[in-house]
Amino acid sequence: MSDAQPYPYATHLDILHAALEVVDVQKLVDACRDEWYNQTLCQVNGSVVRLGVIRGEYHWHKHDKDEEFFYVVEGRLLIDLEGRTVALEPRQGFVVPRGVVHRTRAPERSVILMVENAGIVPTGD
Numbered sequence: 001m002s003d004a005q006p007y008p009y010a011t012h013l014d015i016l017h018a019a020l021e022v023v024d025v026q027k028l029v030d031a032c033r034d035e036w037y038n039q040t041l042c043q044v045n046g047s048v049v050r051l052g053v054i055r056g057e058y059h060w061h062k063h064d065k066d067e068e069f070f071y072v073v074e075g076r077l078l079i080d081l082e083g084r085t086v087a088l089e090p091r092q093g094f095v096v097p098r099g100v101v102h103r104t105r106a107p108e109r110s111v112i113l114m115v116e117n118a119g120i121v122p123t124g125d
Contacts (some may be wrong), residue, residue: 047117050116068115069095069116078107
């Protein structure tokens with residue numbers, strides 16, 4: 001039996017910081033050695049804030065009940081939608097509406113923040 005994961009992403013859904021704790025994004029970025037890293041930083045009401053340190057492409061997927069917000073801290077993020085690609089530079093953000101098929105790509109190592117429903121499955125529905 002294979003121990004291979006269905007997707008080659010380091011995805012950590014545990015909430016790293018509670019309210020009233022300082023979130024040191026740069027420390028996490030500096031420690032990251034994965035090509036595609038996703039860590040839940042904290043929870044705000046019913047949503048979570050996640051850190052992505054990424055390079056390469058994610059698979060095509062959608063979320064039937066949830067929207068996603070992507071914000072680029074450094075690097076560049078491409079969000080492929082059916083029929084177009086949205087290119088985000090540092091300090092730019094974009095919302096992917098629920099039910100929209102998409103994939104994210106980073107041509108270089110990039111740091112992004114994501115805000116989404118705490119119950120979302122990152123790999124899609």
